[in-house]
Amino acid sequence: MVLLLDKEVPVLLARIGNYPLHHGSLGVVRTVGRLGVPVHAIVEDRFTPVALSRHLTRGIVWRTTGCEEPELLADGLLSIGRTIGTRCVAVPTDDEAAILLAEYAHRLKECFLIPPVPAHLPRLLACKASLHGICAEAGVPSPRSRVPHSRDELVDAGRELGYPLVLKNLAPFSRLRTPAVSGTTTAVSCERELLDRFPAATPPPVLVQEYIPRQQAEDWITHIYCAADGVPLVLFTGLKLRSWPPYAGMTARAVALRNPELARLAERLCRRVGYSGPADLDWRYDRRDGQYKLVDFNPRTGAQFRLFENTHGVDVVRAMHLDLTGRAVPDGAQAEGRVFVAGQLDFASAAAWLRHERRLPPDLLGERPTERAWLCRDDPLPVTAEAIRFTALVARRLLRPRRSCPPGREPPGPQGSRD
Template sequence: MMDTLTCAGPELDRTVPALLVKVGHYPQHHGGLGVVRTLARAGVPVYAMVEDRYTPVALSRYLAGRFVHPTSGLEPPEHLVSALLAIGRAIGRPAVAVPTDDEAAVLLAEHADRLAGSFLLPPVRAGLPRRLANKAGMYRICRQYGVPTPRSCAPPDRAALLELCRDWGYPLVLKNLEAYTRLRAPVVGHTTLVRDEDELRAVVPRDGEISVLAQEYLPPESSQDWTTHLYCGAGGAVRVVFTGRKLRCWPPESGIASRAVAERDEQLARLAAGLCRALGYSGAADLDWRLDLRDGRFKLVDFNPRTGAQFRAFENLRGVDVVRAMHLDLTGRRVEAAGQLTSRTFVVGQLDLPSALDWARVHRRLPPAVLPHRGIERSWLHADDPLPAAAEAVRFTGLVARRLAGAMCSRAGRS
């Protein structure tokens, strides 16, 4: 059931708890479960904000306590800050706040002064996470600091988007532009590939103002998906930086990693660390890159100013991942430098099979198997903590059933 490869962990301060902070409705999130497990296994009490008492993370045996507080991202910031302060009072002592979405990272940074009495937070400049989470803002930052990135543009309305796409040509990638707006007025459900104008018109059917980024498409036959996961201390001091490859995603070419491997690339590590130092960024970060095989350059496609969903693919030889590095740093403990473990494969169970089938369809052969020397880190199924995987299986099955029923009703309506 479980074949994880991990190291003995560092000595974390067990008197300082942690809180998983979420804004928005996404109960089936394996990254949050990874946060709970990695800290609790090191003896840290971990609490979580959850949508309901039966979300997978709420059922983890490693969770010290859950706070049922569903949010949509439509609430005024004052409401969200007040809820966090109430949770802080219930915990009873300052806790390390670990955001797992861009909105939570923005909220914590922009209201750090009010939250500082209840939570330990990285000393990041208040407006920086919002700039980085904004796709157009990130593009401008890349241009400013000389970091390669695909050509991008944020047209103000649908007419300008159509004109841009006719000028650039298809296919193109569409992304919701910024934190909070993607929850309040999303243009696309997720990162979306449009191959022609008919697809674009179907995806963006209404005229008027839009909050979307159009980005140059780097096709899989001439590029590779890479990722960097970092934790930076005060002033952009890089404590840990990991690199790896996303082998498959779901949905294909635009979704979350369903299978990733730890693979060290020093050039990419220096590129990511250098950008964070130049920005003075502090906190956890998940950066997505495409290696453009046509010119050999890594190109930044997303900067997520928070913990990434697949962060558990990466540890160093001291057993430190980005979340443990955050806890060590914010509690005044040293983050020991050590080499990256490269014998790890990260698998998101329920998404791995459909992504493998799609990979086989595209490449007309079976996907490569995990190498014998590699350990598998599973996002959901762990023998010592089985209930979250069972809860996720129930929710995933229900989601698939609802979508199939919806598709059948749609076809019946057209017949």
Template sequence: MTQARIEPDRATPALLVKVGHYPQHHGGVGVIRTLGRLGVPVYAVVEDRWTPAALSRYLTGAFVRRTSGTEDPAELVGLLLEIGAAIGRPSVPVATDDEAAVLLAEHAEELSAHFLLPKVPPALPRLLASKAGLFEVCRRYGVPSPAAWVPQGYGELLAVGREHGYPLVLKNLEAWTRLRAPAVRHTTVVRGETELRAACPPGEVPSVLVQEYLPPELAQDWITHLCCGPDGAEPLVFTGRKLRSWPPGAGVTTRAQSLPNPELAAMAREFCRRLGYRGAADLDWRLDLRDGQYKLVDFNPRTGAQFRLFQTVTGVDVVRALHLGLTGRQVPEGPQLVRSFGVGQLDLPSAAVTCWREGRLPQDVLPRASTERSWLCRDDPLPAVGEAVRFTGAVAGRLRRAVPRSGR
């Protein structure tokens, strides 16, 4: 039987939308490539002309706009309206961070003059991006999740560790506060009160969620990437295993495998249906081997950085599904491919730490033929060159700061 082909609306551009400064983002490059390869014009908000995303051959145009997330939302909305007017025709915005997703949802009415947006309940992305909000939503709908606490005072913060034990996980509580007043640089595992006090010094309690730690020997990391269509149709859901991250155990995915998991897919699908969610999303789960439950750890109401891991046999990923759905095109059906994903320059140190800590050879150290590489590809080599230059410069800068200068 002949497989259905993807027939995109090439007259409707896409815009990569981001809030905050993170020029070395492979997810944004993936958005540009996956739509650009279909012939869809793709524009992007970038920090400068030399970001890896700005170097992609598939980018139609770049808008250099440096944002920090500390701006008034009205200023950011005005920025998007200016960009939309410059593009000159309705386009599909693709958010790559929680702040951008929240902004698009809460100001959809204003932005609809220039952008095609999923009809998600305006307050829902902010609620799901909030670590405390997600915990409450999981309790309301009976979705398993790790135990979590939101301390209201420094004494309460210390009491969590003393009463429930260590290790514990610290996370920035809200989408916007992680940029304006971050409690921790990233998801952080603390293994005792000394580390807790170092991460959160005495004084005013930061905006932080304290979460139960599920050790790797007793749990598995799973991810679901999905796209809920604008008309409430059956969502496209992908499932896979997260093998490694950087920093190890608590950072961005550096190695993952696409693996069909009907049970987990059904859980994610039903949860989004009950929420009335629309658009793309990236959900992190942990399978607790002690009780056999999949526990929802994070719900990112936007495209995930590793979304290119997941693709159907018909060539559909969540970004392509989002564009097809919002432009009224058919999303071809088909099972997901089984393959791997790797972020090479971050996965090698992650694999080394895993080997040292656990005394075993990590999985998938060498890329397979089916591996989707985050940066390097034959048809679009310049983003990988740009990333190599920036990565080398960042490492060199850290080494210079770490080595004391002589003669002082």
């Protein structure tokens, strides 16, 4: 079956914030650009990897931080949409863009085709605290979590949940304006370490979550595209083999594996809340009680979405374009055994595994990648640009003078650390 998208309806890669080394953005450009759909992308500058893709119609330089007023960001998106000249499918690759598209849909629909998701829902799902409550109401397991509002509550949370603990930035936008931890996840081993991170009487917005020992856990992912009222048009499950930073960060290597129980949980949650659009869900299987526990719900396209296709070649972005342009999404089984590898992150994660485990990763000599995040024969320039920028980033970090940071205010992680 030849998959046909409506070539008269372009795509806008909608992005808020500064993360030029993001392979998920490049995946969006390639997956619809290869089918002849015009693709416009918001980029940080003219020489980001995405801006150099041969499948990109136009790169639009718009530098944002996520700290701007939402009304101004919505104005900026409208201005970009009007320059494109025709309504296009807006594909968000970060939580902030997804929230902005939902909350300002009444204005942005002038220029963009947007899933009919309830305006308030993406923010609630992306916020770690409200997600925990939503999971409880829907009967979907999630790790025990607390949101402390004072130093005393921080201590109480640590004693209740036990050490080590996992700390996470609480919500989109606040993670950019007042980050509690760098990157996505940080672990602390004891109460003293926890208090050293947050010396103020009122800690910044942070989620304190129970730690599931990696020896007793597996990391799974679900990518889904839902039509109105949470009806899934495509639903994929896969196993995360390695990540960077180790055990807590972006997917470095993963394999597509059918998991009916996980699929049922994801569908139940999306139908229960009436979610519509693309989503990337992170789960941790806890062998201690045999439960899949939802760790994150990202209401947008995930960085590793190209891991998944059905037997008709439909991934979540292609499903989104088909649905929003009024075309049927071909129904087909998940393509099993596809392997996704994220370039240098895979090498770094393998080295970390060797250092921690004192042995080579079991997947190192396994199946060859089906999908590479950067390297591609028909689109060679992005991987070159990524290699140059990545090398320069590493060099700057190695040459940077060491300096002490106030507790709880570590230097930010590498750009592009969004999964």
